[in-house]
Amino acid sequence: MNGYRDLRVALLGCGSVGAQVARLILDHGDELAARIGAHLQLTGIAVRDIDAPRDVELPRELFTTDAEQLVLGADVVVELMGGIEPARSLILRAIEGGADVVTANKALIAAHGPELSEAAEQVGAQLSYEAAVAGAIPIIRPLRESLAGDHVNRVLGIVNGSTNYILDRMDRFGDSAEDAMRVAAELGYLEADPTLDVEGYDAAQKATILARIAFHTEVPVDSVYREGITQVTLAQVEAAKHAGYVIKLLAIAERLTAADGTEGVSARVYPALISRDHPLAAVHGGKNAVFVEAEAAGELMFYGAGAGGIETASAVLGDLVSAARRHVVGGPGIPGSAHADLPILPIGEVTTSYQIMLEVRDEAGVLATIAGILAQHGVSASSVEQSVPEDSQGTAALIIGTHRAREADLAATVDELRDSGAVTAVTSVLRLEGNA
C-alpha cells in the first residue's frame, strides 16, 4: 500500500475499547500510514468468544481464540483484555518476542507496571499505557516527557468519572447520595458491582501510576491511602457549597517532608473540599482532569473524557502510532508532517453564530425590515431582544442572535443592516465559538 512496509499489530481483546481501536486501524489505514511511514497491518484480534456481540462490525476472519499464537511475530501488541492474567503473561511473551506493547490495563499496570517496564527495558522494547489513566486525556506522556526537565511537587486528579458524576449531581442538582447513585447506575456510569468506583479502588490504581511517573519512585498500590465516597452526605455537599467549596474525589500524589525530616512521597485517595475558584471545581459530570503543580511550570491542568470506548481508543492509537514510528528504521521523528496538505479556506467560508447589537428607529415595520435582510442572506435568527433605553430619542436597542451561517453571508447581512434606513448604528458584532 503506497510502498509502505507493513507493521504487524496484534490486538488482544475486543470490548468497547478494542472494537473501536480495530475500527480506527481499518478505517483510517491510509492516514495512519502517512503519519507513521509504515502501514499498520492488523494481524488478528484475540477474543474468548468469536461469536459474541461487538460494538462495531469487524471482519470475522480477524478473530482468533489463540492469543498466545497471535502475539508471536507481532511488531506491536495492543492489550485491551483487562485483568491481571492472562494479560500479564501475554505481554511478557510479546516483549520477549521483541514486540512493543500498548495497554490500557490500569489494574495490571498498577500491580505489575515496574516488572513489565523492566522486562521491556531489558530488550529495548517500549511499553506504553496512556489510556490506563484518565482515558482520552494525554497525561502519562506529558508527565513523562514534557515535564521531564521539571520537578513535580503535586498531582491532584479527578480520575474516576462515575464518582465525579455522583458528586456533581449532588452539588448541582441537590440529589441525595442514593438518588445520584441510582441515576449514575441507570446511565451506565456504574458497574453492576460499584465497589471499585465508589470505594476508590479504581482511583487508587491511577494514583499509583501517577505517583510512580511523577516521582520516579515505585509506589505499590497497597501503599495508597484510600477513602471512597460512600460516607459523603448531601448535608456535607451543601455545607461545602455554602462555604465556597465543592467536594471531589481526588487521587493525590504529593512530594512531602515527614515530621522527622524524611523527604518522601504520599499517594492517597479521598473525597476532599476544593475551592470553587480552583480549575478542578469546574470539572463536571463524568469528565476527568489532572492538575499538576511543578516547580518550574507552575500549575497545569489536563482535562477531558476519562472513559468511553471511542475516547479511550484515541489514547491507545496515539501510543500505537508512537510505537510504530520507532519501527520505521532511519525514518524521521514525524514523517510527512505536512502530508495532508489541505487547502486553506478564507474567512468567508467559516461558519459560526453571530450576536449583532443594533440601534434602530423605534418605529413600526423596523423589525420586519431587519428580518427581511436576514432572510435574504439565508441567515436565521435564534433570538431577538429589544429594549428602549430611558434616554432614547426615538431609537431602540436590538440584540439579535443568529444560528450558524457562513461568515460571508453574515458579513453581507451586517453590511446591509448598516446601510438600511431602519438601523441608526451597528453597535456590536461578535461571533460565538465553542458551541456544537
Added chain:
Amino acid sequence: MNGYRDLRVALLGCGSVGAQVARLILDHGDELAARIGAHLQLTGIAVRDIDAPRDVELPRELFTTDAEQLVLGADVVVELMGGIEPARSLILRAIEGGADVVTANKALIAAHGPELSEAAEQVGAQLSYEAAVAGAIPIIRPLRESLAGDHVNRVLGIVNGSTNYILDRMDRFGDSAEDAMRVAAELGYLEADPTLDVEGYDAAQKATILARIAFHTEVPVDSVYREGITQVTLAQVEAAKHAGYVIKLLAIAERLTAADGTEGVSARVYPALISRDHPLAAVHGGKNAVFVEAEAAGELMFYGAGAGGIETASAVLGDLVSAARRHVVGGPGIPGSAHADLPILPIGEVTTSYQIMLEVRDEAGVLATIAGILAQHGVSASSVEQSVPEDSQGTAALIIGTHRAREADLAATVDELRDSGAVTAVTSVLRLEGNA
C-alpha cells in the same frame, strides 16, 4: 559524573527564559543525568553583551559572543534568542552539524517552521518547539503524539496572556478597556509596543503553528484571518455577561467544508463570545488554555501558564531531555524510571487543612473546651462558625476550619473531640486540597 557520558548543550540567548534554562541545567544536573542516562554539559551561552544584567547569576566563563562557533560540535542547540535572524541561520547551521534543536521562538517557527523541519528531517535530527505555543503547557507534543491516531476537528486556544488579562479584568472587575490596558502595562503584561499582543499578531503566529500540527498541512501565517481586541468595549463585555457569555480572544484552527464542498482548513484569530459553561470561560488572568475537539478523543483541554521565564523554561527542558535521550545510544526510552526511589510516607505525615462539623452542647465553656483540644494537638483554627438550629434540643452546630497541620495530629484531635463530653456528634470531617 556517575559514569555518564557528556552531551554537549549550546544555549543561544540569555533572556528571562534562557537564564532559567541555564540555571536548571546547572542546578539539577544529577537529577537530569539520571533521567536521561547522560550528563548535560552546558558548553556555553551565546549573548550579545556578556556584561548585561541577567535574571540569574551564572558562571561568567560560560558566556560568549560567538554563537556560530558555539553551535559547532554541540549535540543539542537550544535557541532562545527570538526574532528571525540570526536565529534561523544558526539553527540551520546546527542541524547541518547534526545537532538536535530546541527552540521557543514562535515568530521563527510560524514563519519558517516547515523549512527548518524539513532540514532536520533530511539529516535525521529533531526540531522541537513545545515552548513556542502556550509557554509551559504541553500542547505541541500531545497534538503531535498523543493524538497521532485521532482526527482533530477544531482547536480553540487562549494563547495570549496579555489580552486574556485585559478582557478578564473588563469582565470580572468592570474595568474600561483603557483602564484594563493601563493595569496590564503596569504589571508588565504588555510590551512597550503592545501591538503584537492587542492586534492579535502573537496569537496568529500560534494559530499557524497549531493549525499546522493539528492538520498536517502547511498554514502560512499571512493566511490567518486576524482581529485584535482594540475594538472590544466594556458595553460589549457587559452585554455578553448579561447573556451568559464571556468575550475571549481565540486562536482557532478548524477543519471545515467550503460552500462548494472543498474540504479545507481555517486558521483565524478574533475576540469571540464563549458560553460561561465552556471550560475556556474559566481561564482567568494571564493564563493560557488550548481546547481540542477530536473525532475519537472528544473534548480535551490543556491549561496553564502561557508565559514567564521559569514556566517557559520547563517546556524547553522537556524538549531538551527528550532530544538528549535520543543520543543515549541503545538506551531504553525512559532510563531509570524508578531512579529517585523516594520512601512512601504514611497518611499520618500528610499535611492538609480540615473542615470539621460538630454537634455540641449549647452551654457555656464548650468553645473553650474545644479550643483547648485543638491547641493540645498543635492544631490551629482558621475559622469557627456556630449556629443553633430551630429544632435544637440544647445543642448547637459548629463548623471549624483549621490551618494546615499533620494528618496524625488532626486525626488525634478529631478522636478526642468525639470522646469529649462537650461534643454530642462529629457530623463531618473533610480535608481541604488544592490550596497553597
